[in-house]
Amino acid sequence: xxxxxxxxxxxxxxxxxxxxxxxxxxxxxxxxxxxxxxxxxxxxxxxxxxxxxxxxxxxxxxxxxxxxxxxxxxxxxxxxxxxxxxxxxxxxxxxxxxxxxxxxxxxxxxxxxxxxxxxxxxxxxxxxxxxxxxxxxxxxxxxxxxxxxxxxxxxxxxxxxxxxxxxxxxxxxxxxxxxxxxxxxxxxxxx
Amino acid sequence: xxxxxxxxxxxxxxxxxxxxxxxxxxxxxxxxxxxxxxxxxxxxxxxxxxxxxxxxxxxxxxxxxxxxxxxxxxxxxxxxxxxxxxxxxxxxxxxxxxxxxxxxxxxxxxxxxxxxxxxxxxxxxxxxxxxxxxxxxxxxxxxxxxxxxxxxxxxxxxxxxxxxxxxxxxxxxxxxxxxxxxxxxxxxxxx
Numbered sequence: 001x002x003x004x005x006x007x008x009x010x011x012x013x014x015x016x017x018x019x020x021x022x023x024x025x026x027x028x029x030x031x032x033x034x035x036x037x038x039x040x041x042x043x044x045x046x047x048x049x050x051x052x053x054x055x056x057x058x059x060x061x062x063x064x065x066x067x068x069x070x071x072x073x074x075x076x077x078x079x080x081x082x083x084x085x086x087x088x089x090x091x092x093x094x095x096x097x098x099x100x101x102x103x104x105x106x107x108x109x110x111x112x113x114x115x116x117x118x119x120x121x122x123x124x125x126x127x128x129x130x131x132x133x134x135x136x137x138x139x140x141x142x143x144x145x146x147x148x149x150x151x152x153x154x155x156x157x158x159x160x161x162x163x164x165x166x167x168x169x170x171x172x173x174x175x176x177x178x179x180x181x182x183x184x185x186x187x188x189x190x191x
Numbered sequence: 192x193x194x195x196x197x198x199x200x201x202x203x204x205x206x207x208x209x210x211x212x213x214x215x216x217x218x219x220x221x222x223x224x225x226x227x228x229x230x231x232x233x234x235x236x237x238x239x240x241x242x243x244x245x246x247x248x249x250x251x252x253x254x255x256x257x258x259x260x261x262x263x264x265x266x267x268x269x270x271x272x273x274x275x276x277x278x279x280x281x282x283x284x285x286x287x288x289x290x291x292x293x294x295x296x297x298x299x300x301x302x303x304x305x306x307x308x309x310x311x312x313x314x315x316x317x318x319x320x321x322x323x324x325x326x327x328x329x330x331x332x333x334x335x336x337x338x339x340x341x342x343x344x345x346x347x348x349x350x351x352x353x354x355x356x357x358x359x360x361x362x363x364x365x366x367x368x369x370x371x372x373x374x375x376x377x378x379x380x381x382x
């Protein structure tokens with residue numbers, strides 16, 4: 001029997017007080033679906049003499065991404081209308097590495113709707129929505145910036161959207177499990 | 192004589208009303224410094240029958256990134272405390288592709304300072320800063336999330352920080368020119 005495929009578990013939950021417990025929960029769900037999960041904290045070595053801690057963390061996370069066969073990305077909006085930029089960076093890295101990616105968000109509203117929450121929008125002469133600084137807002141009905149949604153579309157899927165309770169915005173794993181099922185369908189049964 | 196190196200010009204200015212003019216200005220500066228600039232709009236073909244427009248745009252941008260020898264990323268905070276997620280995705284893609292990247296921000300304040308602008312922070316028992324949702328805030332003195340700052344550090348440089356006037360937050364090209372000088376120093380004189 002071959003080893004289980006390894007999933008890089010990307011998302012802003014590393015910043016939560018219960019990050020370690022969430023990592024354990026995600027890894028347990030990975031096993032249930034026939035995978036092995038790699039949580040960013042796994043690789044975080046103790047501070048190394050002579051190397052700044054943020055660089056140690058970066059290198060550990062990059063090593064896990066290179067080790068992983070696929071990634072599941074939590075794109076739930078983080079301190080604003082869009083996903084955590086660290087997670088967006090990692091999704092881009094997977095695109096560059098040519099590795100399969102799956103993604104979910106716990107806010108079901110599309111990007112246009114979320115930008116509308118923070119300010120009044122108006123349509124310009126050609127019908128594009130613009131915010132109060134005249135900066136345009138994508139109106140593709142997508143969960144976030146088109147680069148994030150379309151890297152999934154190129155792989156035949158969409159960002160999974162789930163409506164989580166506000167106090168479970170980052171802890172709700174319904175969308176994460178949906179990604180695991182997508183991954184099992186796309187990758188495991190084929191092999 | 193060899194051809195000039197090609198620079199992918201990433202940033203949220205594609206969403207500005209004067210996006211095309213900014214693209215022209217950036218490309219002119221590229222030529223001044225011995226490069227050729229590739230602006231995301233360059234590749235944006237007309238809508239193609241049978242393919243959704245956001246996917247057409249994604250494919251055009253990815254093709255430009257694959258064509259480019261290096262990238263310059265505008266990481267100025269966009270609709271919140273962090274960089275545009277589309278630009279962060281692209282910076283990650285460059286890391287995955289192993290291509291050199293350079294970056295600037297027109298807000299000189301570090302990430303911790305910007306999060307402090309939007310809410311009160313408190314230190315937890317181990318001294319980590321947390322926001323009012325108890326979500327931790329990186330305190331590395333960096334311009335943004337460590338994945339963005341450290342992908343530059345791995346290449347021996349930092350995100351260039353410049354203090355632009357508020358009404359020129361995305362249009363000020365001082366930091367962009369500093370990146371061009373870095374790139375010329377790092378890449379052109381070596382070849």
